[in-house]
Amino acid sequence: MKIVRKLFHFLCIFVLLIIFSCQDDTFIETQQEEILQTKPTIKSSTLFKKDLENNVKLNAKMNSLSTFKNQQIGKNVYNDTYNFTIETNVAKFVEDLENDTHSYTFAVHRMNNSVSTVENVVFSYDTESDTYEASLVTYLFSASQKEEYLQNGYITTAYDIHYEAVAIDSADILQKNSLPCTVTYQEFHIPNGSSNSHLYSTNGHIQNQCEHENDDDNPCDTYTVIDIYCPDGGSSSTGNATDDNTSSTTNANTSSTGGGNNTTTNSGDSGGDATDNIITSIITREENVKQSILECINGLAQFNTVDMTTIDPEILNLNNLTLTNWITINNYLQDNGCNENSQEQIITQLIDVYDDYQVINELEGKALCVYNKLKSSSVGFKNSIKKFDGDFPVAHLKLIEEDLGSTRGTTRPPINGYSPDYVITVVMNNNSTSQGINYRPNLLVAKTLVHEILHAEMFRKLMSLINQGNFDLITEEELEELLENGDFPGIYDYYRRYKNWQHAQMATHYRKSLARILQEFDTGISVPDNQEPQQLYLDLSWEGLRYDNIPAWVNLPLSEKNRIDTVISNYITNNTNETCTQ
Secondary structure, three states: OOOOOHHHHHHHHHHHHHOOOOOOOHHHHHHHHHHHEEOOOEEEEEEEHHHHOOOHHHHHHHHHHOOOOOOOOOOOEEEOOOOEEEEEEEEEEEEEOOOOEEEEEEEEEOOOOOOOOEEEEEEEEEOOOOEEEEEEEEEEOOHHHHHHHHHHOOOOOOOEEEEEEOOOOHHHHHHOOOOOEEEEEEEEEEEOOOOOEEEEEEOOEEOOHHHHOOOOOOOEEEEEEEEEEEOOOOOOOEEEEOHHHHOOHHHHHOOOOOOOOOEEOOOOOOOOOEEEEEEEOOOOHHHHHHHHHHHHHHOOOOOOOOOOOOOOHHHHHHOOOOHHHHHHHHHHHHHOOOOHHHHHHHHHHHHHHHHHHHOEEOOOHHHHHHHHHHHHHOHHHHHHHHOOOOOOOOOEEEEEEEOOOOOOEEEEOOOOOOOOOOEEEEEEEOOOOOOOOOOOOHHHHHHHHHHHHHHHHHHHHHHHHHOOOOOOOOOHHHHHHHHHOOOOHHHHHHHHHOOOHHHHHHHHHHHHHHHHHHHHHHHOOOOOOOOOOOHHHHHHOOOOOOOOOOHHHHOOOHHHHHHHHHHHHHHHHHOOOOOOOO
């Protein structure tokens, strides 16, 4: 029988002494660190096809497992005996430097598999035989646990693991023993920037939750050590880790080398107890596919030594796409050899979805319909929205509806609680008057939305100068000085000369852009920058800019002003109470 695991007993005694609490006492904290900072020689990383294809032994073992022979790394491996497919383009690599061993973990999928269950095939290197042994490790997550793992990278509640040794050939299958083995697993976390790993849970039961009081600031890599204990005559072929196993005598008769593989005692001809150690790092299909997409887009392609098409990995993490969506994207990239054209198309699509995430959009009904049509019809509008996405972190844009009385729309900068810090809020009027969304024509609802977002863009530029989340402590003199020394001479000029400077600048410099967006919204046809918008849309763009303190309006002949007033009035009369359909 194996000796009592000292680490486990030490932890039990220690936990009883401190009654599961995180103490402030320096002596106790020091003891806790000594216990928790175990297995400091473990390294976990993600590898791709180019990193794996030169491993001859791994290729050979993978080929032996494949139903279709002579396959190479990077081609998914199907095995009809187990009815699963191993996705071999991405692997989690866990290396135990102390015991000179390592493992490769691949995602697995099969038809009609549980959505929440995660299956991995682990190829563990055995130093004695100088080869790899394959294992199927199944994480029996609930739906909420699967979601928690995808968001945080670890689980905070108990779950079960199923282990099965994977037979490479028929001889291995015949040698399998039907006696069940007992599986115990421990999850270790390596905080970002640390060389030490910490025991987090045993069989899903949290041992050290204190390490994760600041999850957002201290992300972790994780790895799992699975102990497979087989009684006399057992073969370590299958086993489950459950709550019952935690309290069984099995734990008192096994020992772990902390990551080594095939640690066996009394395993001669007469049989005997045996403990295998599998060290692995979980990889979900979602992770696998996203990593493959990132490698395709951000990695250097064979046809080019300079990567001009890249994407921020955070965009993939924040996009709320389904697994099917991610697989479709990855298949498209792979089918096109990850060429630059396919990369650019996918980057554009992902950023478009990401923009929707970054804009805090609380519009409903007609206003939401108009917003969506603007995004789909006008590149100019889409680009104006991008100024508030993750690539421009100065401020975010919030779109809401309120009863604004006789005002069609308004823009609230973050000042005196008018809008949250780092958020510029655009408000659309949703009352039942002639200024409300439902009464006004779709085209003029679009005009108001674009008009207010132009205001928001001007406030965003000012926020980039003050370098803080609100304008509360900024005086007019300080702001003018920042503008004078800043990168926006146009804003500085209008701010200095006009009381209603935003409308004055908009009427002179942005009205044609606004008209171009309106024409694209109304016709569905793109209007090039070097092409003048049609007169109707130029006239409608004046709505909200016809003030006596706006130079561009004041300088128009009276006859032109009257004509524009008539065009706007007639358009509203002829198109009231329009419904919006996408």
